[in-house]
Amino acid sequence: MSTSYDIPVVLDRREGPWGEVVLRRHGTLLQIIANGCFLMDTSDGRSERRLVDAALEALDDRPAPRVLIGGLGVGFSLAHAAANSRWGRITVVEREPAVIDWHHTGPLSELTGEALTDPRTEILEADLVEYVHETCDTYDALCLDIDNGPDWTVTEDNGGLYDLRGLASCARVLTPGGVLAVWSAQPSLEFEQTLRNVGFRQVRTEEIPVARGVPDVVHIGVRAG
Structure with a gap:
């Protein structure tokens, strides 16, 4: 028999720049829904953490490497990066103001509150695709998780991140030998x-x-030195 425990409860619903975003609680899990499409929840996080670790392992032994995390999501990647003292600056690019709010003052702060107060962390409200085309900053690692993958994007515009031009911009943003x-x-x-x-x-x-x-999978590539 179904109980109220099995019914998702909407905690917040916003109209964002790219449509509706919803935060809801389903039992013990927090879930993010965009335009009716399930994006992610707090059920696991091992692949998001592995995304960060795989990038670090592929780097050389340079001190305090700078990492750009594309997509804040439920915060697994940010929290994991901030828990590792080897990382230097940790920059997160997130385009949805609601998602940023949910981490600063909402239920997702339970996952990332400590990481957000880490002096190495900065959150940028920006579209990642535009950011990699336009920024003058450079990073030692880019950890990107804004879609369900290169072949399954959340919005059509995100496809520009995975084509030749988008990946050339990612390479430009990376330092030589960056990941x-x-x-x-x-x-x-x-x-x-x-x-x-x-x-x-x-x-x-x-x-x-x-x-x-x-x-899940992580695609990895190293910029030529």
Whole structure:
């Protein structure tokens, strides 16, 4: 028999720049929904944490590497990066004001409150695709998780991040030997080839087993020195 425990409860609903975003609680889980499409929840987080670790492992031993995390989401990647003293500056680019608010003053602060007070952390309210095309800042690692993968974007405009021009901009933002890590719900051979075509080396795809369903993956490439 269904109980009220099984029914998602909407905690906040906003009209954002790209449509409706909703934060809801389903049992013990917090969930983010965009335009009716489930994006993520707080059920696991191992692949989001692995996204950060894989990037760090692929770097050389440079001191205090700077990381750009694309997409705040429920905060797994940010919290994990901030828990590692090896990272230097930790910059998060998030385009939805509501998501940022939910972390600063809402229920998601339970996950990221400590990370947000870390002096290394900065949150930028910006569209990631525009940011990598326009910024003059450089980073040692880009950890990108704004879609369900290169072949399954949340909005059509996000597709520009994964084509030749978008990946060339990612390479421009990276320091020599810097690492691009991209989260995806499924592998993409086409995306791997595009990474190589842009000039990334050591391109590989790592599978991360999850609690339910098929493994998530992280696509990894290193900018030539």
